[in-house]
Amino acid sequence: MANNFYYKFIKPDSALSDFVESIGMFHNQSAEEKAVVVMPDGRVDLFFSQSASEPFHVTLIGLETLPEQRSILPHTLAFVISFKPLAVEYILSTSIADLLNTAKDVAPDFWGFNTDDLKDFDVFYQKAARKITELLPDEIDERKRTLFELIYSSNGQMSVTELSQKVCWSSRQINRYFNQQLGLSLKAYCTILRFRASLEHIAQGQLFPELKFTDQTHFIKEIKKFSGAAPKELSKNKNDRFVLLSVLKQQ
Structure with missing residues (x-):
């Protein structure tokens, strides 16, 4: 953590470990943009975020193969579920082939989340874990x-x-x-x-x-x-x- 930029990532329970690598958050509490470099990490990220200039939105980010310079807007709060690739088929039930090095917005009420869920990370974590548990497949290849x-x-x-x-x-x-x-x-x-x-x-x-x-x-x-x-x-x-x-x- 540095200055006004805070982050926290925790691993899920073992029951979800085949599909989820971590559930985390970051908060740019500054009135200035935060410059970051996003690097390939083999994860598929589902972001729930809002900032001083952007309303609550949900974004699905595909795999990256190249580094990318990005700026995190002032007063941005984001919670993120970082999936392992197996979750693409069995939890998200969609292909992300068209999201290589890019992202797309999904419905703002995805999985029943809304702006109130950004008020408490622990509550968000529990809600996300329950939802993913509900979606666990009965069988897997x-x-x-x-x-x-x-x-x-x-x-x-x-x-x-x-x-x-x-x-x-x-x-x-x-x-x-x-x-x-x-x-x-x-x-x-x-x-x-x-x-x-x-x-x-x-x-x-x-x-x-x-x-x-x-x-x-x-x-x-x-x-x-x-x-x-x-x-x-x-x-x-x-x-x-x-x-x-x-x-x-x-x-």
């Missing part, structure tokens, strides 16, 4: 559950061939699923998760590759591709521009 478990547990470092063999699902079918549901290939998604895991290391001051990179040059190149900055600059995180990195430092 175990190949998909196992696939995402392996992707996450390996930090995106398992090859497409190895993943395909372990879940008994052809790489062609897996890539079709990824492209239809998420808008990118399995390999592209795994690369994003490896970057995300590298951020956790950078947050702890480890500026050399801890994962399967060819060498230091490859590591730096990939970090720059997804963040727009070298590992050393990221680690300094001046003015908390890289909010994701700030959150990882708290964990």
Whole structure:
């Protein structure tokens, strides 16, 4: 947290962990815009927000593959549910292939939320958790559950061939699923998760590759591709521009 910018993210109960990574909030309490860099993190975000100049609205943000400079408006309060990709099919019941590196507004009364729900984060958290619990599927394709478990547990470092063999699902079918549901290939998604895991290391001051990179040059190149900055600059995180990195430092 820095100055007038506050954020908080907590993990859900284990019953929701296949579908939800975290439920959180941020509040720009300043009368000035807050400059941030949004980096790919492999999550699908559902924002409930309002500011001094914008009414309550709900926004669904697809996966990102590139860093983006954004400004958070003055006096913006936002609560966010960060979903894992499995939730796209089973909780949100929609494809987000057309939302790659973009977003769309959804109905302002989505899931029965309204501006009053931004008054208390704990109350919001409980309401969101109840709603998602209601939407949990009776059955799930175990190949998909196992696939995402392996992707996450390996930090995106398992090859497409190895993943395909372990879940008994052809790489062609897996890539079709990824492209239809998420808008990118399995390999592209795994690369994003490896970057995300590298951020956790950078947050702890480890500026050399801890994962399967060819060498230091490859590591730096990939970090720059997804963040727009070298590992050393990221680690300094001046003015908390890289909010994701700030959150990882708290964990």
